[in-house]
Amino acid sequence: MQEISNNVTVDYQVGKLELKNAELLKDAVKEIADKYKDLIITDDTVKSDKKTKTELNGLLKQLEDKRKEYKKQYQIPLKDFENSIKDIEAPLSDAINNLKLQLNDYDERLAKQKEEQIRSFIEEVCKEHKADxxxxxxxxxxxxxxxxxxxxxxxxxxxxxxxxxxxxxxxxxxxxxxxxxxxxxxxxxxxxxxxxxxxxxxxxxxxxxxxxxxxxxxxxxxxxxxxxxxxxxxxxxxxxxxxxxxxxxxxxxxxETYNLVVTGKHEDLIRLAKFMEENDINFKLSE
Incomplete structure (x- = not known):
């Protein structure tokens, strides 16, 4: 398959984003920070100290906002470049996804066929075994x-x-x-x-x-x-x-009294006598 990366031609110039007065800003910020870094809050100063904290947060936000502003501008050419490449990649991605889906489906069908083959083999072997x-x-x-x-x-x-x-x-x-x-x-x-x-x-x-x-x-x-x-x-x-x-x-x-003559095997007569004893039936052997 032919190489395509050789056909990518880009007008690229190294971007420059330099903070010209970095040392001046650094010194100014350090001067302010040093003034308040060891501040000890008391009952008498707490109100003004809260105001100072708000003002310092405001200074920090100014610097953050300026950084984000230039970062956004600096990234615009990069985003435009990325979008251009992605638009060009789209047809290839579609073709790849189509092949991927079909190949996955093919592999699944092969696995299903193999599973059926294995199951059939097991059923056949089990005919000669106890196993289900x-x-x-x-x-x-x-x-x-x-x-x-x-x-x-x-x-x-x-x-x-x-x-x-x-x-x-x-x-x-x-x-x-x-x-x-x-x-x-x-x-x-x-x-x-x-x-x-x-x-x-x-x-x-x-x-x-x-x-x-x-x-x-x-x-x-x-x-x-x-x-x-x-x-x-x-x-x-x-x-x-x-x-x-x-x-x-x-x-x-x-x-009530009855005179009975009972005939049976010895063990049966023994059981009968035991039954009568257990049920309070008085009896006596004839002489």
Whole structure:
């Protein structure tokens, strides 16, 4: 492409902006500043000192305004020159922006096509694995032009195998939790849910043991309370003929007697006897 900078011809003259009476102004300002730099404000002078501050600010502003005035005039040729160059640059900038947009769009389409290719590859490989293709995250690095097909395929397969291992580990954990829950005679569902939420199998087993122990203690406490209530009631109850009387509350319960012949397995009869004892049903074995 041809050089264009050689065609730029400029009538350039070094600008001159010189403060002719710099030393005179410097001395005048220093004289004023020296007069007030060590000023000490008192109650008697504060009013006039405020006026002095205003006057000094006015002198400073005069110098600042003069500096800005000449700076503005000095920069006019530079701004005109810059505007001329920018007007000339405009068509090139438009052409460059147009190419930039198209090249960006082209790169995006290539990246999209590559992403689809990678996703298709992952789905195909996952057919022979436990891993779900939806769970395999595409590494943004794989979409780069510089990343070869072999590189992203090898890394994708490695990601799939890692997911396989994770699934297998989870399946083993679930099986262990179910087996342990069966031993403790508890429902495993809530504990498997904890595995799904990220808890380790060791943590879940510990919680299961703690829950079982807590439930056991709670049931023991409840059973003890019920037993104590029944024993207390039994202690204050008196049987008179066919009536059972609560000597504390005066409550009267009518009793009925039946002669039954019960036949069953020994362990079933033991459970029946225990049931009757727990429910205050008097019985005796026939001779």
């Amino acid at each position: 293709a939806k769970d395999i995250i595409i590494n943004p690095k794989w979409l780069n032009k510089s990343t070869s097909k072999k590189t992203w395929q090898d890394e994708a397969i490695q990601a799939i195998k890692l997911q396989d291992a994770e699934i297998s580990r989870f399946e083993i954990d679930v099986a262990n939790i179910k087996a342990f829950a069966k031993q403790l005679d508890v429902n495993p569902d809530s504990y498997i849910y904890q595995l799904n939420m990220g808890a380790s199998s060791v943590e879940v087993v510990q919680r299961m043991q703690q829950d079982v122990e807590r439930d056991k203690k709670r049931q023991e406490a409840l059973d003890a309370e019920i037993k104590a209530m029944k024993e207390a009631k039994k202690a204050r109850t008196k049987v008179v003929d066919d009536k059972r009387v609560d000597t504390e509350t005066g409550e009267v319960e009518k009793l």
